[in-house]
Structure formats: C-alpha cells, structure tokens
Amino acid sequence: MAKPYPYFISLSEARELLEENLATITSEILPLDKCLGRILFSAVKAYVNDPPFDNSSMDGFAVMYNDTLSPPTTLSIIGQSVAGKGNITASITNSQAYKIMTGAPMPTGADSIIPIEDCEIKGENVILHHRSKPHYVRNKGENFQSGQIILSKGDYLGPEQMSLCAASGNFELSVVKKLRFAVISTGDELKSKGEKLDYGEIYESNSYGICGLIESYGHHAVKYDSVIDDIDSLRKTLNDAAENCDVIITSGGVSMGDRDFVRKIMEEEGDIKFWRVKMRPGSPPIFGHWSGTPIFGLPGNPVSSHVVFRALVAHWIRKTTGSEKPKEIEIDAKLSHDIKTSPDFTTFRRVSVYRDNIGYTAELKGHQGSGNIAGIAHSDGLTILGPECQGLAGDVCRIMLL
Numbered sequence: 297m298a299k300p301y302p303y304f305i306s307l308s309e310a311r312e313l314l315e316e317n318l319a320t321i322t323s324e325i326l327p328l329d330k331c332l333g334r335i336l337f338s339a340v341k342a343y344v345n346d347p348p349f350d351n352s353s354m355d356g357f358a359v360m361y362n363d364t365l366s367p368p369t370t371l372s373i374i375g376q377s378v379a380g381k382g383n384i385t386a387s388i389t390n391s392q393a394y395k396i397m398t399g400a401p402m403p404t405g406a407d408s409i410i411p412i413e414d415c416e417i418k419g420e421n422v423i424l425h426h427r428s429k430p431h432y433v434r435n436k437g438e439n440f441q442s443g444q445i446i447l448s449k450g451d452y453l454g455p456e457q458m459s460l461c462a463a464s465g466n467f468e469l470s471v472v473k474k475l476r477f478a479v480i481s482t483g484d485e486l487k488s489k490g491e492k493l494d495y496g497e498i499y500e501s502n503s504y505g506i507c508g509l510i511e512s513y514g515h516h517a518v519k520y521d522s523v524i525d526d527i528d529s530l531r532k533t534l535n536d537a538a539e540n541c542d543v544i545i546t547s548g549g550v551s552m553g554d555r556d557f558v559r560k561i562m563e564e565e566g567d568i569k570f571w572r573v574k575m576r577p578g579s580p581p582i583f584g585h586w587s588g589t590p591i592f593g594l595p596g597n598p599v600s601s602h603v604v605f606r607a608l609v610a611h612w613i614r615k616t617t618g619s620e621k622p623k624e625i626e627i628d629a630k631l632s633h634d635i636k637t638s639p640d641f642t643t644f645r646r647v648s649v650y651r652d653n654i655g656y657t658a659e660l661k662g663h664q665g666s667g668n669i670a671g672i673a674h675s676d677g678l679t680i681l682g683p684e685c686q687g688l689a690g691d692v693c694r695i696m697l698l
Contacts, residue, residue, distance in 0.1 A: 304574060304579075315615050321475075328461055336450060347438070350436050358394040358395075359392075363424075364410065367424055373392075393410075481503045520537065538587040568583075574641045610623075626697065645678065647660055647661055676698060677697045
C-alpha cells in the first residue's frame with residue numbers, strides 16, 4: 297500500500313521538500329557588538345565614505361608626482377600631516393613636500409607619496425632618490441561611498457563584516473531573530489546525569505550533540521527532559537514544544553518498530569512531509585509539522601542523528617534564514633581504500649584526512665557502526681558519496697570537514 301506522503305526518497309528530493317516548508321523568520325535590532333555570527337535581515341547602507349578623505353597609506357612625504365620624475369630631487373618641507381590632526385587648509389605647490397603619517401589627510405595639490413625609507417632629510421629639505429608612487433594614496437570613497445549598499449540581506453556577520461559595519465557608521469543592525477529549537481530525546485532506556493544505570497540502560501547523549509549543533513548554527517536550543525516510550529507523554533511534550541518553540545527536533549522513535557512512537561504519533565496526529573531518506577547512515581528521518589510547527593524526527597543512533605542534522609536540518613536552517621552560512625568546509629580528497637556504498641544512496645562515512653604535497657587523502661576511521669559516537673568524535677570529516685559514486689580506492693571524493 298502506497299504511503300500518503302513521500303517515502304524513502306533521495307537526499308536531493310528530501311532537500312527540495314524542506315525548501316517548500318521553511319519557517320517564517322522575524323527580525324530584531326541589536327547593537328553591533330552583539331551581532332557576531334548573526335544573519336542580516338536587511339541590507340546595510342554606508343553612512344560615510346571610506347576613506348572619508350584622501351590619505352596616505354605610508355609614512356613618508358606627500359609630493360607632486362611631476363616633481364619626482366628626474367631623481368634625485370630636492371624639495372622643501374613646509375609642514376606635517378598626522379592621522380587625526382589633519383589641517384583642511386594644508387596645501388603644496390611645485391618643489392614642496394609635506395611630511396605625512398599613515399592615515400593622515402593629503403594636503404591639497406599633493407598626488408603621490410614617497411615612503412620615508414626612500415628619502416634623505418637634510419634640514420628643512422628632503423632629497424628624493426626614487427620616483428613617487430600614486431598608489432600610496434588612498435582616495436576618498438575608493439572602498440565604498442556614502443549611501444552605497446555594502447552588505448545584503450542574508451549576509452553572515454563574521455569579524456570582517458563587523459569591522460565593515462563600524463567603518464561605515466552602522467552601529468545597530470537588523471538581524472534575523474534566532475530560532476528556538478526544542479530538543480527532545482525519546483526512549484525508556486535513557487537515563488540522565490547522576491542516575492545509576494541498570495542493565496539495558498544508557499546515558500542520554502544525543503541531546504547534547506544536537507544542542508551543540510543548533511548553537512553552532514547560530515540558534516537557541518531548548519533541551520527538554522527525555523520522554524519515555526508512551527504516546528500520551530510524547531504528545532504532551534510535543535504540544536508544549538510547539539507552543540513555546542519555533543522548531544522541534546526529536547531523537548529516536550522514527551524507524552519501523554512497534555515502539556517507534558514518534559513515527560506512530562506523526563502518522564496518526566501529525567502532518568508528515570516525508571519519511572525515510574536514501575542516505576547512510578541515517579535513513580529513518582521524518583519531517584513534517586506538529587500543530588503547525590516544523591518537526592524533524594532524527595534517528596536514535598548517535599552518529600545517524602549527527603549526520604542527518606548536517607545533511608538535512610542544516611540545509612533547512614540555511615534556506616530558512618536566507619544565508620549560505622554557517623556551512624561546513626568541504627574539500628576534495630583521494631580515497632585510500634574502497635568504501636562500501638549502496639545503489640541510489642548518499643553515503644556518509646567517517647574518515648581521517650591527511651595532506652601531503654600532492655593533496656588530501658581520506659582514510660576510513662574506525663568501525664562505521666551508527667552507534668559508534670567515538671568514531672565520529674575522533675574523525676576529521678564525512679565522505680559525501682552520491683548515488684552515482686562507487687567509492688573505490690583512488691577515487692576523488694567530496695569530504696565535509698567536521
């Protein structure tokens with residue numbers, strides 16, 4: 297019997313469905329020093345020119361270029377220009393020079409700079425032993441001009457963008473408000489810190505990794521207590537999460553077993569957009585809405601939960617916020633050994649990455665079981681072997697660095 301929703305689809309199909317079901321973002325105004333790592337909600341315009349005035353990029357002497365064409369040349373020193381203490385009336389004419397510091401305003405009439413190391417000072421004169429170079433002058437507005445759009449909506453605010461905003465006179469910015477992610481682990485076997493483990497029980501660990509991933513992508517993680525395998529308990533927690541958060545992420549209970557209650561409750565009471573994706577590890581994920589709130593059901597195996605987050609949830613976050621960052625760095629690396637792949641599946645295997653004078657090499661790291669969290673914790677990256685890739689030794693493969 298056909299499922300009433302897309303079932304066991306490719307990774308690219310899953311991403312297309314995610315892009316059809318994005319969250320609505322809102323904005324907030326923050327002081328610039330609180331904007332690191334945020335996404336711009338609105339474009340940023342410069343309030344000033346940069347530089348605001350013609351200035352020198354070197355310590356030396358401001359001169360008229362034509363005076364330096366036949367070195368050695370002797371010019372009269374008639375003044376000094378210092379950064380922050382420029383004289384708007386300063387000017388020179390032929391055979392004159394103005395001592396100048398880096399960043400100081402250019403005197404009127406000067407069009408080039410002789411670096412201090414190329415000069416010889418004798419009393420009130422300077423002897424130039426080389427031609428001057430006009431490119432030592434920073435021209436007014438050459439970097440950007442007042443009113444110019446310097447950053448676009450969706451741009452990521454890293455340290456360099458922060459400096460750009462300050463230089464342009466922008467000290468408050470409209471940024472995308474962080475999404476609140478409810479993080480809910482499920483399973484009778486899960487115990488919290490401080491609790492004694494009986495036979496068959498494990499410490500709940502997925503929420504710590506998932507919360508870390510959410511925070512690393514610039515959003516808020518709201519960690520809920522683990523939920524036992526009980527429909528009523530799960531429903532109560534999901535309802536609370538839908539009311540108080542923007543997105544829900546569950547861990548566990550999404551496969552085909554009798555006690556996979558996240559999948560069961562979504563089938564009976566939720567709105568499923570797709571279930572199961574052709575990727576290894578991590579094929580059981582479910583995505584849809586619970587009471588109108590986007591919900592990602594991640595597998596319970598810890599490696600699978602990390603891989604699914606990076607392959608699907610992170611993609612959805614970027615599309616929702618309208619920014620391509622934050623994003624993992626990807627490189628090309630040669631495979632040192634064959635990697636087992638499956639037809640029609642995208643394969644993510646944990647690897648160590650080495651670099652020599654030829655390029656990068658990727659080597660399988662430990663056993664690849666989806667329950668081996670130590671394996672991914674000690675790996676450098678994940679292979680991205682598409683459905684068409686065979687994963688043979690010597691093949692060049694895309695690697696997502698962790």
